[in-house]
Amino acid sequence: MPTIFDRGQKGRRALALPELSRPEEEILRAIPAGMRRKNPPRLPEVSQPELVRHYTALARLNYGVDTGFYPLGSCTMKYNPKLHEDLARLPGFTDLHPLLPEEEIQGALSLLWELSEHLKGIAGMPGITLQPAAGAHGELTGMFLIKRYFEDRGEHLKRQKILLPDSAHGTNPASAAMAGFRVVSIPSDRRGMVDLAALKENLDETVAGIMLTVPNTLGIFEEDILEITELVHGVGGLCYFDGANLNAFLGRARPGDMGADIFHFNLHKTFSTPHGGGGPGAGPLAVAEPLVPYLPVPEIVKEGEKFRLRYDKPKSIGRVHPYFGNFLVMVKALAYILTLGDEGMREVSGAAVLAANYLRVRLKTTYKLPYDRLCKHEFVLSGEGLAPGIRTLDIAKRLIDYGFHPPTIYFPLIVREALMIEPTETEPKEVLDAFCEAMLKIAEEARTNPELLREAPHRAPVRRLDEARAVRQPILRYPFLENPPKTQ
Numbered sequence: 001m002p003t004i005f006d007r008g009q010k011g012r013r014a015l016a017l018p019e020l021s022r023p024e025e026e027i028l029r030a031i032p033a034g035m036r037r038k039n040p041p042r043l044p045e046v047s048q049p050e051l052v053r054h055y056t057a058l059a060r061l062n063y064g065v066d067t068g069f070y071p072l073g074s075c076t077m078k079y080n081p082k083l084h085e086d087l088a089r090l091p092g093f094t095d096l097h098p099l100l101p102e103e104e105i106q107g108a109l110s111l112l113w114e115l116s117e118h119l120k121g122i123a124g125m126p127g128i129t130l131q132p133a134a135g136a137h138g139e140l141t142g143m144f145l146i147k148r149y150f151e152d153r154g155e156h157l158k159r160q161k162i163l164l165p166d167s168a169h170g171t172n173p174a175s176a177a178m179a180g181f182r183v184v185s186i187p188s189d190r191r192g193m194v195d196l197a198a199l200k201e202n203l204d205e206t207v208a209g210i211m212l213t214v215p216n217t218l219g220i221f222e223e224d225i226l227e228i229t230e231l232v233h234g235v236g237g238l239c240y241f242d243g244a245n246l247n248a249f250l251g252r253a254r255p256g257d258m259g260a261d262i263f264h265f266n267l268h269k270t271f272s273t274p275h276g277g278g279g280p281g282a283g284p285l286a287v288a289e290p291l292v293p294y295l296p297v298p299e300i301v302k303e304g305e306k307f308r309l310r311y312d313k314p315k316s317i318g319r320v321h322p323y324f325g326n327f328l329v330m331v332k333a334l335a336y337i338l339t340l341g342d343e344g345m346r347e348v349s350g351a352a353v354l355a356a357n358y359l360r361v362r363l364k365t366t367y368k369l370p371y372d373r374l375c376k377h378e379f380v381l382s383g384e385g386l387a388p389g390i391r392t393l394d395i396a397k398r399l400i401d402y403g404f405h406p407p408t409i410y411f412p413l414i415v416r417e418a419l420m421i422e423p424t425e426t427e428p429k430e431v432l433d434a435f436c437e438a439m440l441k442i443a444e445e446a447r448t449n450p451e452l453l454r455e456a457p458h459r460a461p462v463r464r465l466d467e468a469r470a471v472r473q474p475i476l477r478y479p480f481l482e483n484p485p486k487t488q
């Protein structure tokens with residue numbers, strides 16, 4: 001598809017700029033000579049219809065939650081109410097300058113404070129920071145908190161190990177390693193849960209903590225979670241819960257009651273900000289009492305009816321994000337929490353789990369289900385053994401022809417040819433049924449006409465891409481010099 005620079009003709013304009021309010025020379029004089037452009041910027045020269053058609057054509061090539069079902073496991077691609085986008089666009093929020101004095105941002109501080117109180121309540125934990133910009137950033141911040149906690153106790157040289165179930169999300173070991181810990185992998189047992197015997201073998205005074213993805217990447221809740229946290233606490237370690245999968249138990253269970261010391265939220269999965277596409281997210285961290293002194297500064301405190309930023313926390317790990325984190329994501333999260341209330345949040349997790357189990361049961365007789373048990377918000381099938389020579393990639397590509405975004409594939413690593421399906425709570429039963437019909441039809445095609453799968457997608461703008469090359473040799477800029485646009 002041509003870029004916007006390949007369209008139009010010299011001299012075309014999509015809009016008329018208003019007259020200058022001052023003479024041009026006067027404006028130019030106000031800009032120091034060394035900072036003035038020598039040449040005009042290279043801009044596309046297109047008419048308004050060309051501009052609109054170009055971006056409309058691009059948008060049509062895109063697939064999103066607003067287009068259709070998006071069962072991308074581990075990503076909670078649910079529909080997010082448009083009202084919350086409108087709220088986040090209110091000028092009172094978007095025009096706020098983060099360097100304004102405290103007295104002039106009382107509204108924003110009260111919003112952040114109120115959100116913090118709700119998140120603490122949902123987690124059942126007394127401390128919070130809203131600063132981390134994403135889930136993985138929350139994990140890294142959590143690892144820094146663990147480090148600082150042990151430094152303060154003079155145990156940091158000894159406590160170097162972070163235990164990581166092999167069913168954890170991939171960012172967990174990366175975060176622990178980036179913070180300087182040694183990662184020790186704990187295998188899963190036949191039930192898809194932490195192998196308690198293996199866990200016990202690795203418990204000693206060198207353990208700084210464990211990172212549990214709750215529920216884990218198989219969509220399974222650790223039945224022994226109380227025993228696990230007790231065992232880790234028993235050797236003086238801390239328990240980090242990756243709460244990015246909170247959609248599975250929102251409003252029903254609190255990590256604080258299960259022994260979590262640190263818990264991160266992915267506001268951009270659970271609380272009304274679309275996940276993915278590189279947009280802003282937020283990964284607030286809730287913590288148990290012993291970790292409160294180490295939380296990032298500033299802390300937002302309420303004194304009477306006023307809000308204040310507190311910096312005098314000598315044990316704090318410092319800032320992990322400028323200003324207050326991704327503020328507009330927090331506006332949407334608070335709107336979501338207030339709109340749903342306690343009962344609505346319980347319904348979210350109830351419906352998400354019901355949808356996943358409905359699909360799991362409908363598909364498990366046709367597709368291999370390596371861990372066949374009640375799941376939470378997602379489950380993992382295997383494309384292995386469907387038909388000779390057919391791989392999970394083929395199934396995923398064929399789903400595109402049926403109008404569905406494919407599930408996450410080849411993750412988690414502990415399932416061969418994995419297909420990780422997360423339907424979320426916002427899809428009606430007809431959509432779930434249509435997805436099942438497509439999956440069942442594809443299984444039949446795999447046996448009767450395997451070429452159809454191997455060459456899929458047939459109805460997408462592009463066919464099979466060399467995905468490895470796209471990662472290894474990304475082309476990130478338009479080659480103007482070698483291929484100058486027509487308008488130059």
Ligand SMILES: Cc1ncc(COP(=O)(O)O)c(C=O)c1O
Binds near residue numbers: 074169213269283
């Ligand atoms: C279970 C889990 N943990 C951590 C993350 C990392 O979150 P982020 O992509 O915001 O860094 C994700 C991402 O979706 C996740 O699913």
